[in-house]
Amino acid sequence: MSVKNPGQTDIFRERVGFDQAICKWRWSYPVIHVNRGELRTCDKPPNIQITEEDLQRLGTDALLNNPYLIERRKDKLLGLRHPDCFTCIILESRGIQSTRTGKDRFVRYMNDVVGVPDDFSGPIDVEDPRLLRADHPDILEISLSNTCNLKCLYCSPVFSTSWEDEAIQFGEMRPDQAERAAKPAPASFEPVFWLWFDRIKDSLDRIIFIGGEPTINDRFLPFLEKIEDIMRDSRQAREGRKVTINVISNFNAPKHRFDRFLDLLPALSERFILHVEASGEAFGARSEYIRKGLDWNLYTSNIRKLLALRLPNVRFGFQMAVNALCVSSMEELLRLAADLQHEYRVPVDYKENIVVSPDYLAPYILPRETARYLERCHDFVERNLADPSSNPYLFPYNEPSAERWRKYLPFLKSLHHGISQATENPEVLKRFAEFIARNDERRKSDFVSVFPEFEAFYRRARSFRG
Ligand code: SF4
Numbered sequence: 001m002s003v004k005n006p007g008q009t010d011i012f013r014e015r016v017g018f019d020q021a022i023c024k025w026r027w028s029y030p031v032i033h034v035n036r037g038e039l040r041t042c043d044k045p046p047n048i049q050i051t052e053e054d055l056q057r058l059g060t061d062a063l064l065n066n067p068y069l070i071e072r073r074k075d076k077l078l079g080l081r082h083p084d085c086f087t088c089i090i091l092e093s094r095g096i097q098s099t100r101t102g103k104d105r106f107v108r109y110m111n112d113v114v115g116v117p118d119d120f121s122g123p124i125d126v127e128d129p130r131l132l133r134a135d136h137p138d139i140l141e142i143s144l145s146n147t148c149n150l151k152c153l154y155c156s157p158v159f160s161t162s163w164e165d166e167a168i169q170f171g172e173m174r175p176d177q178a179e180r181a182a183k184p185a186p187a188s189f190e191p192v193f194w195l196w197f198d199r200i201k202d203s204l205d206r207i208i209f210i211g212g213e214p215t216i217n218d219r220f221l222p223f224l225e226k227i228e229d230i231m232r233d234s235r236q237a238r239e240g241r242k243v244t245i246n247v248i249s250n251f252n253a254p255k256h257r258f259d260r261f262l263d264l265l266p267a268l269s270e271r272f273i274l275h276v277e278a279s280g281e282a283f284g285a286r287s288e289y290i291r292k293g294l295d296w297n298l299y300t301s302n303i304r305k306l307l308a309l310r311l312p313n314v315r316f317g318f319q320m321a322v323n324a325l326c327v328s329s330m331e332e333l334l335r336l337a338a339d340l341q342h343e344y345r346v347p348v349d350y351k352e353n354i355v356v357s358p359d360y361l362a363p364y365i366l367p368r369e370t371a372r373y374l375e376r377c378h379d380f381v382e383r384n385l386a387d388p389s390s391n392p393y394l395f396p397y398n399e400p401s402a403e404r405w406r407k408y409l410p411f412l413k414s415l416h417h418g419i420s421q422a423t424e425n426p427e428v429l430k431r432f433a434e435f436i437a438r439n440d441e442r443r444k445s446d447f448v449s450v451f452p453e454f455e456a457f458y459r460r461a462r463s464f465r466g
Helices: 052-058 067-078 083-093 103-114 161-169 189-203 220-231 255-271 284-290 296-309 330-344 368-385 401-406 409-421 426-443 452-463
Strands: 030-033 038-041 139-143 206-210 244-249 273-279 314-322 348-354
Touching (some): 189 220, 206 220, 255 273, 255 296, 314 330, 348 401, 368 409
Parallel strands (some): 030 139, 139 206, 206 244, 314 348
């Protein structure tokens, strides 16, 4: 068992107290890379690579109850922060809303799901296996492979074969599989995964398929079928509830692939509640620059095709990984969300996300004055998406879309604060300039012509290159 690319080294393991360290996602939100035998809890810490020896020795405990993850949970109970949680630590240090759940949700989870009736205000027995083990996940994220037809700036060979191919083309990686980012899983990984899935199925609220790109992955459908088969004998099925499946897609699969995915949706939506999310946080040519390989027209036309189906159990939204380059056109994307709602008379959702790594693409590297873009996004959401008189739409099960968008406002406000308080970091700007120059050279693009609003910023960043 080994941890891949451990968290940023300038963050130390430090005692901050239970209330500041605790987060239920370390217990309840596994992310499993089925094809390469890696996992993490939650979606932010580095991956742990599981070996055949781990699987033989620990069986299903090799997944969520391996010694490394038990120790990380003990850290949280002891009030220690760990560099693995660098994303939340960095965001919180900048006053930006993180995804840490905090004490109340942890206590509710322990009380209601795990069955430990403690309010965690007194001494905690950090050796109590009921507190250390994780046997009741509520969210499960699955990556079937890194097969992807795009190479988004903030992604990497680990998550995209297109990135991998580029790294091989420019000599950063050898083409033989042993040197590639996505090494195959040990032989027992998948059989153990299914054994484990059968044991934990009763606590699951949602299963999320992430990339690579699920709609071009031939294993996606067989995987869903196996999940459905196992879930037939679950608590949810006995209670007459359907499991929720999220599919995060780039909406840019070749036409025959995406149409085949759309053709499957009516039948799938009878069997599951589906949340189909389009990755994207910028608009038009800016989005095409950030998400290299993206065809904006194909992206929007695929979204329209999905919305036109108007399937009652299918919910659509944008998965917005807010980064340094999207902020100037994010308002236009939010306008698109509002326009689509009115045109198709269905709600459009969002998923909150932010790029912290690589650090040179995080939004708070920008000059303070660019915080105005976030202010405009906040005002637009407040007036048009979070206001029930402008957004009267309801998700299935009568959840108001406006109420959901209202929850995005504190994040936008905190991001505005984070950018407007940031101080210039020459080292990070230097890396930004080097990355953009290399990117333009390799991908035959021209940053300044796509982002004229960032010309002065780029010039300043380049001045640190020496
Ligand atoms: S503190 Fe942040 S990184 Fe750590 S488990 Fe919670 S959400 Fe994930």
